[in-house]
Amino acid sequence: MSARRSSRRRTLTWVLLGVAALVVIAIILVIVLVVTLLRPSSQGPAPTPGAPTTSAPTATAQPADCPDVQVIAVPGTWESSADDDPQHPHANPNSLILKVSSTLQDEFDGSRADVYTTPYVAQFRNPTNLNDHQTTYNDSRAQGTQRTTDKIAEVHEHCPLTGFVLLGFSQGAVISGDIASQIGNGQGPIPADRLLGVGLIADGRRQPGEARTVGPDPSGVGAEVALGGIGKLVPGITMTGSRTGGFGSVADRTYSLCAPGDLICDSPTITNPLTGVQKLMGAINNPIHAMYATPKYWNINGDETAVQWMRGWARGVIEKAPHPPHN
Template identity: 60%
Template structure:
């Protein structure tokens, strides 16, 4: 009886050992790399850099600076090279200085002419254009200029900048370019030297380079994201942020500016009226002064001018034919 038990135990142990060996073999086989397919070795496809000519037409600038003014700082038929719709336009402090500093062959400075209005729906007598209409017109005109320039001048670089409503439009363009669906094709995203935004209504803290004293709040369109009333669509966050342009995008927002540093909203419809008038609040209107925002002694417009100047000075100088 004992002898039979010993044989049985020995047999069970042997079976267990065989099972263990089989498991080890199966694991080794499972982890072993698959044999290569027949034929020459394959490697993942790599995209070649976009083909570009060695030179571009003589009338092409090395850099196109595209600037989009804020609410009430432009009009549809304004001169994009010598705008006069609002001589106090904040962006003119940057663009006029760039025009004086660089010849047009080096930096073409183009100010997008659009209606730049925001009708307040809480005021029955407000006959301005709706925000949606204004923003869409600005976007359409900016896209047309960028598309035409890129088609004619394949080696031209770009600096995009905007303030307030213009910053929303500029940021939307940059987001689309950075996510492969903008007026500058995905293969040519490297042509965008930088994006500068002052008081961006779709700002999200940390989604770009936040310059200087930067609040943790968010843009009004983010706070009111999803709200739709006639003529006003609050678009929320930009899908995909700035994509590949994130490291080239710089945002300036003064603490307390309701356009880019909006509080949490409890009554959206009351908030719309406040935001419609936010362009008149002292914080939003003072980016050319040091009272509410400054970085190392520079105002927002001075910072933007220095930043754009450095980009233009360092930009390549393509050949012309």
Template identity: 60%
Template sequence: MPKFLLFLALLAVGAIILVVVLVITLLKPGPPPISRPPESSTTEPSRRPEAQSADCPDVLTLVIPGTWESSADDDPYHPTANPQSLMLRVSSALADEFPTSRTSVYTVPYVAQFRNPTNLTDTQRDYNYSRTQGYKRAAGEIISTNKKCPLTRYVIMGFSQGAVIAGDLASNIGNGRGVLDPSDVDLVLGVGLIADGRREPGEQNDIGPSPSGVGAEIALSGISGLVPGITMTGPRNGGFGELSDRVQSICAPGDLICDAPTIANPVAAVGQLAGAIDNPVHALYATPRYWSFDGSTATEWMYGWASSVIDNAPRPEHY
């Protein structure tokens, strides 16, 4: 072999050996960690300040309306998109009871629509778009509030499509999947869901008469990918995690959104689901006709529960 080629061969072998050594060095475990006594856990992480700005509320009450009860450009503090919105009965009462310093009531503005693909004349936004927009806006409000007001607590409530979004927020927070830092899970004081489309009996506190059926998104999960614009996401991964004991769920027996039957015909089922949004059971949670507990309607119960949670919430210092 010519000396020049031999030199190149030796150079290549040397380079390969150098790379191997570098890789081994980089992958080599570092020195063992210094043993320290375990730190005592606390629900109030030391990184939080002792006080927050005077314009921060003690509690942010995040309300997510149901299908056809909001709009993308609605005023979150004075919503007018649908004066008959079910959640307005709860949010308005809370806003009247507490000063804004105690709780800021924020109604998430989003498109809140559900296009029925079996109806060719339906020009609404599809469910995936609507649900995603609602989630992003709700999560964004919590994230921005927490950044500015690290001592503010949260009460999250929703109805129908809004309950799906509120439940998804709670699931992600409770399982450490974002929105809030895992160390801030204690900031969520409670979650209230009426007619949750991803409901699973026993995964939360089921209030009053509670049917054995599951949410429509679970019953219809087998059709995901078959109908454009409608992804039925099935059960929530991990349920509500650390928040499971703080989630209150109301579902009237016979409400197809949260008490869904077995699905045999996927295409027909989507049309049935679209119609179920406006069926009598689903539409009358403000009356005792289909659901009541100790004489209270669903909206009355939810208001009483939320009022008590807010009233008993910590009162952080302000500057």
């Protein structure tokens, strides 16, 4: 009898060890895939409850050099540099978000819409490669967030009636989305009624239903949400989970686009290690994250790309924006 109990205990121990190993493998695979997929493009809802913040500006006019709309675009990983020119970015000419923002810059006079591209290091050190000396994701993201927030605050202080449009792709979408969430929940650098629109492509903190969407609407979540349970387990890569309060009072003007199968924004939540490993292994060789400028994985009516849709949406927001008086 004791021999049978001992055998059962050994069997149970091996089963538990096997499950634990699968969990570790799944987490490592996701991290490696996030590093692999966070690459620049190689080719050319109901509002979430929050604390609405509105402003009743005392100013009745603003300085003559203020734009009606300030567009701020935040590039993705490896699509910018800390010393890039924010008015004429050139660190990565193939930057996906530039396919949206540069067109707006060409179409609108600077007095109507000024376009600023946040210059930041935009790197993502691979923790599995000891020879990778890039800046960590945490430090890169912190710099991008600080510089974007500082720019918004600077413009708002000088131009209190100017409206803002935030754009972001990949790591840049996480940054823009985080700032929009802060604004929508009353903790940002500007009041919520100054934020005219938010456009995110491949947001790593995406949660279905938190923002408006068009086209494909996959059921997965952002990689940071899927891996939120590991927190600070991997040095330099803090998986922050979902955004507290979602987008708050700006959810009605926030759009989040995600291609099915893009693990940066459409990751399986890892509750079953076996299922998670199978899904992740199947996506290793699928370069979906870099293809938003093509209709291959994300499209409307078979031909409109995510870049084209975002460009048209942003153009419409700018065209409908108020024309505040100037001194």
